[in-house]
Amino acid sequence: QKEVEQNSGPLSVPEGAIASLNCTYSDRGSQSFFWYRQYSGKSPELIMSIYSNGDKEDGRFTAQLNKASQYVSLLIRDSQPSDSATYLCAVTGGGTSYGKLTFGQGTILTVHP
Amino acid sequence: GAGVSQSPSNKVTEKGKDVELRCDPISGHTALYWYRQSLGQGLEFLIYFQGNSAPDKSGLPSDRFSAERTGGSVSTLTIQRTQQEDSAVYLCASSQQGSGANVLTFGAGSRLTVL
Numbered sequence: 001q002k003e004v005e006q007n008s009g010p011l012s013v014p015e016g017a018i019a020s021l022n023c024t025y026s027d028r029g030s031q032s033f034f035w036y037r038q039y040s041g042k043s044p045e046l047i048m049s050i051y052s053n054g055d056k057e058d059g060r061f062t063a064q065l066n067k068a069s070q071y072v073s074l075l076i077r078d079s080q081p082s083d084s085a086t087y088l089c090a091v092t093g094g095g096t097s098y099g100k101l102t103f104g105q106g107t108i109l110t111v112h113p
Numbered sequence: 114g115a116g117v118s119q120s121p122s123n124k125v126t127e128k129g130k131d132v133e134l135r136c137d138p139i140s141g142h143t144a145l146y147w148y149r150q151s152l153g154q155g156l157e158f159l160i161y162f163q164g165n166s167a168p169d170k171s172g173l174p175s176d177r178f179s180a181e182r183t184g185g186s187v188s189t190l191t192i193q194r195t196q197q198e199d200s201a202v203y204l205c206a207s208s209q210q211g212s213g214a215n216v217l218t219f220g221a222g223s224r225l226t227v228l
Contacts, residue, residue: 034216043204043220043222044156044204099144099161099169100158100169100171101146101215101217102158103155103156
């Protein structure tokens with residue numbers, strides 16, 4: 001079982017729709033959770049961080065965390081073509097591995113006009 | 114500096130040669146990470162440095178890979194006797210302590226091609 005799992009996609013949504021990206025993780029001790037966006041040929045950049053159960057909203061982005069189910073998701077409302085990118089879920093380790101940030105394989109999102 | 118600086122941006126080498134990749138983190142950032150990204154793949158963790166603590170080397174794929182961080186700042190990733198499967202983009206990232214812990218800022222990467 002991979003430490004952090006994402007559907008690789010591609011996920012295709014029409015402009016203006018809600019894009020839903022999902023991620024599961026295996027380490028129950030994980031404390032910090034992140035979503036990064038990576039445009040083709042570029043380095044990843046942070047979109048959202050979430051540390052406690054529930055929802056966290058930032059503009060058109062909402063991160064959702066459920067530690068009991070070991071599940072974190074990212075919703076993108078009013079999707080725009082400029083949102084087309086690979087979205088990477090990242091999770092810190094538990095215990096002494098707290099500093100180690102493990103990434104999923106990424107989900108490719110395409111927003112078509 | 115203002116961002117994470119990596120060099121070289123591109124490196125082409127022959128199989129069996131050694132290569133060194135350099136990372137200069139954001140000033141004041143105590144944590145430094147190396148990841149590898151093969152074409153179309155996610156980020157593979159290699160090594161993590163935090164302050165003066167012993168580095169987490171659990172991601173290094175073989176003993177041909179090593180990394181050091183001098184003076185708590187600049188880091189060098191060394192790959193000895195390179196193989197074709199080492200071809201990838203090597204990404205360095207840094208983060209600060211406290212509320213910014215684990216919030217990574219990435220460099221532009223070093224693209225390694227082993228012929």
